[in-house]
Amino acid sequence: MSEIAIAAEGFVKRYTRHEAVRGLDLQVRRGELYGLIGPDGAGKSSFMKAVAGVLAYEAGRLTVFGHSIDSERSAEAIKGRLGLMPQGLGQNLYGDLSIEENIDFFARLRLVPRDEAAERKERLLRMTRLDAFRDRPMKKLSGGMKQKLGLVCTLIHAPELIVLDEPTTGVDPVSRRDFWSILAELIAEQGLTALVSTAYMDEASRFSRMSLMHEGRVLAEGTPDDILGRAPGTIVECEASPQVEAMKRLGARFEQVEAMGTTLRLFVPESDEASARSEVKAALEGCEINSLETHEPELEDVFVALLGKETGEASADTPRPQALDAESASSEPVHSTSEGVDSQQRLAEDGSVATERDQPAYAIEAQGLTKRFGDFVAVGDVSFRVRPGEIFGLLGANGAGKTTAIKMLTGILPPSGGEGRVAGADMRRAGSLIKTRIGYMSQAFSLYLDLTVVENIRLYAGLYGLSRSERDQRLAWIIDMAGLHGHETDLAATLPMGLRQRLALGCALVHRPRVLFLDEPTSGVDPLGRRAFWEILFRLSRVDGVAMLVTTHYMSEAEHCDHLALMFAGKVVADASPAEMKRQVTEEAGALYEVAADQAASLVRPLREAGFASVSPYGRKLHVLTREPEKLAEVLKKAGAAARVTPRAMAMEDVFVHKVSQLEAENRKESA
Structure with a gap:
């Protein structure tokens, strides 16, 4: 029996003129947890559907368990030996059926003998801790529970190979870790082979072997240690002041520099720890260095480095933002992360810092916020404060109450109790005023995809009542800020995800809001795009004094925040840096x-x-x-x-x- 479960040689998948997968070569061994790592549009789903026999391909060779998958008949020959879990929460499940009814349905669909199905069902329910909820309808499950149920239904016929397409996307970190533990246990005990895709770079180290993918190509393949060795170097984390000036100096010398709260984190290629420390100190000469530590690189650092080598520079769709290269960035930042922007400072119409004595000390204030839906308490007695110029992260599992809290603060939902102020306006009595003072970037809807870049910006400018001269000024600023030069007449739908998200950010900022709400703003964006996006946010907070409230499922992004509030069951249970x-x-x-x-x-x-x-x-x-x-x-x-x-x-x-x-x-x- 061959040790190879999946083999691809020169695999190509096209959609009309778009080549989604370009000459893919890989082998997955039996009993292996193999990962396809990459952002949306990398080609992961197309390849996985072909492996499962539900999508034809245009060129190359693909075999599963030694069977060439080149026709419907050949695909049918191996379908009983594999299980497919498609992308999306509960996409392979039935909402009106209970947990147990879904499992029983898939067992009958797969012709599993009744006794075997009952025994296997009980074991999988115990393993996933779903046994206490077996009568609950699928549509009432949390995201994490839906994914665990989807895994159970995929495993009920005891397949030799499972194909899981981004099973943890949109799932909170606790459920994600639980999911990976269950999968590792199944592979260790049963010799199961798993092909799993993910857009979360922090999950890459969980795989036995993997392929890093970008735009249909494999950038690197091997074990996590193999791939880490492809781009040797050292991570340096330092605190230096003034922070904006330090960021500018480091950015001029090193390709990978990120602001993580008060800390600057950078990758120094081809350097050991001693050399890296010396290089960073030399680059920061004249700045005050308060701390400096070195660490080994993570897989995301290597991904970004490899992508830079592949293209010869930063990816064309993720140009380095101009904000920190501008002359204004060399001045003292208006924000101190320990104290926030001075309560008397604000932005003038031309973007400079002005003084206004009645400017509130806090950009966002929530005091005892409560929201009930009948007997259900979605948010209970939530309190937190966000200073001007502060990046504030609101974290929590699905259903923790984050979105409900934001909707109350932005005037979309009336509170059942408590008080809130946003940009100096009372959320209870100034709903329309709050909307003129805030920017909101929603994961679900931010742009009109059938409009061009310029048309989207002009539409938002009109909605906020900007004059023609103001509109033209802000349009030019957004194009420059988001790196959209050359894309002005492109439809939003055709933009790469990184550019699309920066356009959405620009539209949220068109009216110069004091406060910015960002709901999972970088979901599906590749690491280069995420880093470019967060560099813009850093500039907006430190130089322009914009306060931000961010929700995210990327725990690595929580490191970018100055302060965090962790919500659980509608309450804030931790509030600190x-x-x-x-x-x-x-x-x-x-x-x-x-x-x-x-x-x-x-x-x-x-x-x-x-x-x-x-x-x-x-x-x-x-x-x-x-x-x-x-x-x-x-x-x-x-x-x-x-x-x-x-x-x-x-x-x-x-x-x-x-x-x-x-x-x-x-x-x-x-x-x-």
Whole structure:
């Protein structure tokens, strides 16, 4: 029996004149968790549908379990041996059927004998912790529960190969981590082969092997360690002041520079830690360096570096924004992240900083906000404040109440209780006034796709009542800010995702709002596009003093925020800076350690049985949160594992999962 489950040679998929996949070569081995990593439009879904036998292709060769998939008949020959979970929450499920009814339906559809189906169903329900909700209709499940049910229905006929197309998109970090743990356990116990796609670069390290894809091509293929070795270098994190000037200097010398709250993070290629520190210090000569640390690069850093090598420069659809190269960026920022913009400062009509003594100290204030829908409390007694010039992140699982809180603050929903002020206006009595003072960028709807770039900008300018001269001035500013030169007459629908999102941002800023609401603004955007987008947000906050409230499912993006509020079950359960939240979790649960071992997934169970509650598989590695590293090493030794244990910097995903898991456990105890 061949060890190769999937083999592709020169695979090509076209849609009319658009080539979605261009000459793809890859092999997936049996028993492997193989990842296709890339943004929307990379070609992942097209290839996966062809593997599942539901999409024809134009050129090349594709075999699954040794069968050439070149006709409907050949595709039918292997369909009983695989399961497909399409992209989108619950897309393969039936909303009016309960959890159990959905599973039973798929078991009958796949002709699974009744006894086998019943036994398998109970085991999968226990594994996914859906057994307590078996009578709940699918349409009333959270995003994470829908995806776990979709996985159960995909597995009910015991396939040898499962094809999962972006199974964690739109799912909160706790459910995402739960999903990956279940998948790793199934692969370790049953020898299952899985082909999984994701747009989340922070999930890349969970795969045995992977292909990094961009615009239908493979940039790199191999294990996570193989790919990390393709772009050697060092990550430097530093705090320097003035921050905007430091950002400008580093950006002139290094390709990858990001602002993460008060910290600047950059990739220094082809340098060891000592050399990298020296290069950064030289670039920042004249600035005050308050701290400087070095780390190993992450896979996203390598992806961006490889893409830069591939194109010879930044991708054409993600040009470096001009904001931080402008002369104005060399001045002192109007924002200090510890105190916010001075309460007497505001933007004048020409974009400069002016003084206004009655400018409010806070751009957004929520005090005891509450919203009830009948007996259901969607938001309960929520309070937080956002200063002018501050980037404030609102995090939480699906259904936590984030969107409801934003709708109350923007005057879309009336509150059941509490108070709120936005840009100095009372949300209860000044709904129309609030709308003139804020910008709102929604994930679901921000642009008219059948209008051109210029037509979209002019439409929004008209909606906000700008005069012709104001409109023309702001149009020129948006084109420059968003890097849209040469695209003015392009339809919004034809723009690459990165450019489209920056156009949407420009339309939200056309009337110079004091406050900006951003609802998952970079969903589906490639890493280069996300970084360019956040560089613009940094400039708007630090130089222009715009306050921002951001929601995101990318936990790496939470690092960009100056302050965070974590919502759970309609309440704010944590309110601090990212660094402070990490410190709190370290005090409560210990430090984060990485366990590297050949059969890492098989070590999850013995570690949990030994009392290590926070264990997550990441491909050939595990992440363990513990106060007892010595006990961890001892348990691994007893399990006969040749493992290497090393400390690892805590990420916001670790913080989110710890906090929410702790609250969920407390709720279960109270309801027991």
